Amino acid sequence: MKEQQVVLMLGNEAIARGAIEAGVQVATAYPGTPSTEILETLSREARRYGMYVEWSTNEKVAFEVALAASYCGLRSLTAMKHVGVNVASDALFSSAYTGVRGGLTIVSADDPSCHSSQNEQDNRLYGPHAYIPVVEPSSPQEAKDITVYSIELSELHKLPFMLRTTTRLSHSRGPVKLGAVPERKRIGRFERSPESFVCLPVNARRMRAKLVEKLKSVEESFNNSPFNRVLGDGRLGVIACGLAYSYVVDALRLLKIDDKVSVLKISTLHPMPRPLLKSFLEDKEKVLVVEELESFIELQVKALCHDMGLHIPIQGKNLIPLVGELTPLRVVEGLAHFLGLKLTLSSTSPESLTLQPPPRPPILCAGCPHRSTFYAIKQAVKRKGVDAIFPSDIGCYTLGYYPPFELVDTTICMGAGVGLSCGLAKFSGKFVIATVGESTFLHACIPALINAVHNTSSFVLVVLDNGVTAMTGHQPNPASGYNAMGQRVKPVLPEDIAKACGVSFCRVVDPYNIEETVTCIMDAIEHVKQGLGPAVVVARRKCSLLLLRESRRGEIKLSKCVVCEELCKGCMVCIKTTGCPALIPRGSRVIIDANACTGCGLCEHACPYNAIRRM
Amino acid sequence: MNVFQVDLVISGVGGQGVLTLASLMGTAAIIEGYDVRVSEVHGMAQRGGSVICHVRYGVNVNSPLVMEGRADAIIAMELSEAIKAASYLKKGGIAIVNRLEFPPPLSTIRGLKYPTVEEVAEMLQSKASQVYLVDAQSIAEKVGSPLLANVVMLGAAWSSGCLKLNRDSIIQSIKQHFKGGLVELNVNAFEEGIKALSTK
Numbered sequence: 001m002k003e004q005q006v007v008l009m010l011g012n013e014a015i016a017r018g019a020i021e022a023g024v025q026v027a028t029a030y031p032g033t034p035s036t037e038i039l040e041t042l043s044r045e046a047r048r049y050g051m052y053v054e055w056s057t058n059e060k061v062a063f064e065v066a067l068a069a070s071y072c073g074l075r076s077l078t079a080m081k082h083v084g085v086n087v088a089s090d091a092l093f094s095s096a097y098t099g100v101r102g103g104l105t106i107v108s109a110d111d112p113s114c115h116s117s118q119n120e121q122d123n124r125l126y127g128p129h130a131y132i133p134v135v136e137p138s139s140p141q142e143a144k145d146i147t148v149y150s151i152e153l154s155e156l157h158k159l160p161f162m163l164r165t166t167t168r169l170s171h172s173r174g175p176v177k178l179g180a181v182p183e184r185k186r187i188g189r190f191e192r193s194p195e196s197f198v199c200l201p202v203n204a205r206r207m208r209a210k211l212v213e214k215l216k217s218v219e220e221s222f223n224n225s226p227f228n229r230v231l232g233d234g235r236l237g238v239i240a241c242g243l244a245y246s247y248v249v250d251a252l253r254l255l256k257i258d259d260k261v262s263v264l265k266i267s268t269l270h271p272m273p274r275p276l277l278k279s280f281l282e283d284k285e286k287v288l289v290v291e292e293l294e295s296f297i298e299l300q301v302k303a304l305c306h307d308m309g310l311h312i313p314i315q316g317k318n319l320i321p322l323v324g325e326l327t328p329l330r331v332v333e334g335l336a337h338f339l340g341l342k343l344t345l346s347s348t349s350p351e352s353l354t355l356q357p358p359p360r361p362p363i364l365c366a367g368c369p370h371r372s373t374f375y376a377i378k379q380a381v382k383r384k385g386v387d388a389i390f391p392s393d394i395g396c397y398t399l400g401y402y403p404p405f406e407l408v409d410t411t412i413c414m415g416a417g418v419g420l421s422c423g424l425a426k427f428s429g430k431f432v433i434a435t436v437g438e439s440t441f442l443h444a445c446i447p448a449l450i451n452a453v454h455n456t457s458s459f460v461l462v463v464l465d466n467g468v469t470a471m472t473g474h475q476p477n478p479a480s481g482y483n484a485m486g487q488r489v490k491p492v493l494p495e496d497i498a499k500a501c502g503v504s505f506c507r508v509v510d511p512y513n514i515e516e517t518v519t520c521i522m523d524a525i526e527h528v529k530q531g532l533g534p535a536v537v538v539a540r541r542k543c544s545l546l547l548l549r550e551s552r553r554g555e556i557k558l559s560k561c562v563v564c565e566e567l568c569k570g571c572m573v574c575i576k577t578t579g580c581p582a583l584i585p586r587g588s589r590v591i592i593d594a595n596a597c598t599g600c601g602l603c604e605h606a607c608p609y610n611a612i613r614r615m
Numbered sequence: 616m617n618v619f620q621v622d623l624v625i626s627g628v629g630g631q632g633v634l635t636l637a638s639l640m641g642t643a644a645i646i647e648g649y650d651v652r653v654s655e656v657h658g659m660a661q662r663g664g665s666v667i668c669h670v671r672y673g674v675n676v677n678s679p680l681v682m683e684g685r686a687d688a689i690i691a692m693e694l695s696e697a698i699k700a701a702s703y704l705k706k707g708g709i710a711i712v713n714r715l716e717f718p719p720p721l722s723t724i725r726g727l728k729y730p731t732v733e734e735v736a737e738m739l740q741s742k743a744s745q746v747y748l749v750d751a752q753s754i755a756e757k758v759g760s761p762l763l764a765n766v767v768m769l770g771a772a773w774s775s776g777c778l779k780l781n782r783d784s785i786i787q788s789i790k791q792h793f794k795g796g797l798v799e800l801n802v803n804a805f806e807e808g809i810k811a812l813s814t815k
Contacts, residue, residue: 006645007645008638008641008642008645008651008653010655033657034657036657037657115656116657139677168654168679168680169679171654171655171656171657172652172653172654172655172679173638173641173651173652173653173655173679174650174651174652174653174679175645175650175651243678243679245677246677246678246679247677247678247680249677249678250676250677250678250682254682327680327682327683328678328680328681328682329682329683332682354738355698355701355730355734355735355738356698357665357695357696357698357699357730358695358718358719358721358722358727358728358729358730359719359721359722359727360628360663360664360665360695360696360719360721361664361719361721362629362662362663362664363662363663363664363719363720363721364662364663365630365662365663396662399662402721403721403724403725404724471662473657572723575720575723575724576723576724579720579721579724580720581663581719581720583720584717584718585718585723595761595762
């Protein structure tokens with residue numbers, strides 16, 4: 001890819017390109033939708049640009065590694081999903097106090113509408129809370145340009161910057177014109193300065209006063225930002241940020257009123273450049289703020305109007321939905337209401353269609369080893385006759401929530417399943433069987449497992465180990481045995497960790513051996529029942545998507561399951577007990593999609609008529 | 616003033632190559648010098664769930680999402696997923712549907728109804744000026760792999776006239792996306808998709 005070339009880029013790829021153009025030398029992340037492709041892109045390009053890239057154990061570590069690089073004078077970037085910032089936040093708050101040396105940008109990829117998340121928190125609010133500047137792009141091109149801008153300003157003002165993106169921007173493609181990549185590399189050097197880096201109370205008090213001053217100078221920079229601009233000169237005002245701005249521009253054109261309305265597009269969200277806002281507000285009759293999620297800008301504009309003694313109506317969340325992501329239709333409706341226009345669009349909401357599509361939630365893939373593990377847990381619970389509950393966690397296996405398994409009773413945040421199990425084992429009156437993937441286990445479960453041993457909480461923990469962080473697209477984790485730079489490294493295995501935590505029952509099974517897995521889980525249940533402390537079962541088998549890819553490349557040969565037509569009674573028990581998408585009903589029989597089947601043999605185990613064979 | 620703009624919505628099931636299909640269109644539009652937005656679905660939703668992708672290109676495009684009731688055409692990679700895209704279709708638009716029937720396992724477990732081809736076609740005809748049903752799966756298998764069904768649908772879409780892109784731009788886009796022997800396979804799939812519609 002060359003300078004000046006125009007490339008169709010994903011928002012996240014554009015952020016990665018921005019990091020390269022900004023001379024970022026260290027990039028870190030823990031994978032999480034919708035942020036993952038940023039580091040994935042950088043990990044592919046790392047060698048070419050002499051960059052150090054790592055998938056860290058969790059977001060806090062990712063942030064700390066990037067912060068360390070910045071302390072050493074290197075430009076760095078760390079990317080995470082919105083809830084990942086919660087994990088990193090302890091370090092984030094203090095990093096504002098110490099400030100940075102090399103430019104440091106933390107990318108927060110928010111997820112309005114919870115496409116792939118447990119909540120829709122608005123991370124712009126970290127700006128005022130943690131005293132860090134926040135910027136937000138509104139197109140893939142700007143995603144690249146604002147990444148460069150944030151790194152440069154971060155270094156100028158010696159503060160970490162947050163770049164906020166959302167799912168729709170991170171995962172939408174647009175043309176991006178490439179810029180130059182700097183040739184010169186810096187050498188990292190840590191110069192000791194304890195009074196700058198040690199947040200002892202004596203230093204922290206001084207740091208806070210300095211921090212407040214720093215933010216004032218950031219506001220001055222933001223007031224001249226090339227990424228804020230005013231379109232049109234009507235006396236009706238609209239203020240928008242992020243993708244909401246793109247919806248506003250299209251909506252005004254659609255409503256044919258783009259000449260009557262003046263739009264302030266704002267990309268610097270904290271601290272808000274007040275002089276710029278003031279000059280925009282001065283001659284307005286009324287203003288609508290269009291923003292995704294919270295009324296972040298709206299409240300600041302209202303406060304500013306109060307200070308200016310300006311009595312104009314400021315509208316926002318009364319017309320623009322608070323819940324769920326914005327869409328072109330939602331913005332058109334809000335704008336039409338604000339302008340007193342009647343909508344005559346021939347739109348059809350999904351409800352008004354006569355035909356209803358069958359629900360198709362995401363499911364475990366064909367041959368997924370987690371399916372076999374859930375199946376075995378169900379069998380073991382039945383055979384042991386225990387009254388069990390099933391805390392779980394965040395990953396592909398959260399899909400065990402859906403029928404036919406329904407073995408996910410809680411999902412809160414990364415690692416919460418084990419912490420909750422410590423409490424549930426004591427207070428629920430039920431037997432507790434928790435599930436967690438190996439990546440989440442290593443991310444956030446280790447202190448909780450130590451707690452279980454130390455405070456004598458007894459439960460079965462099944463670690464579903466498929467060797468990669470699968471849900472986000474197969475990134476390596478410490479159990480994988482290789483890293484983001486493609487180096488072979490010593491794997492950190494969940495069973496070794498469990499043993500080191502003091503767990504006396506630690507066994508590893510292959511979930512494709514169904515009977516062996518059932519027996520192992522039954523043994524674990526017995527261990528816990530006898531009061532011998534928590535038991536850990538590691539169900540290890542490579543992700544079936546990887547198995548399929550290897551087989552398509554001819555690297556391995558997979559056996560396939562086939563249905564014997566004469567024996568199949570069409571009872572659908574195979575589908576009803578496994579939910580495997582390779583099993584397809586055809587008339588009164590079942591056929592198996594050979595392209596999807598990995599030959600795991602679960603349907604063979606489930607079929608009451610021995611009509612399915614592994615070949 | 617009417618400025619040139621094409622709004623498309625593509626639906627299907629995770630794993631069917633909906634994203635690749637959208638990306639091929641986006642790149643072809645860039646080749647022709649248009650402004651482009653493609654909205655994708657990543658992460659959890661991709662695991663065998665419904666996937667819906669928006670593609671917009673033209674002189675000045677901002678939003679990555681198509682507005683309900685304003686898509687010039689919808690392209691569905693699976694029969695029942697056409698219903699989800701249908702709310703985006705404008706009156707008089709074009710619908711191109713892969714005849715593939717893939718009932719979600721959940722509806723088999725719960726005993727839910729799966730729509731018939733006739734029901735889907737009838738619903739689409741109430742809005743669309745033209746509805747094309749394509750047997751993309753078997754065409755793809757004849758070309759070499761069922762995984763080529765998405766590019767067969769690309770050929771069918773081009774043939775319907777809804778893309779308003781040059782055939783050569785799409786072939787160039789295919790050449791940029793794939794490597795080695797996959798280029799020829801995908802170009803063949805595209806050409807077979809074109810024939811599938813023109814021979815009707």
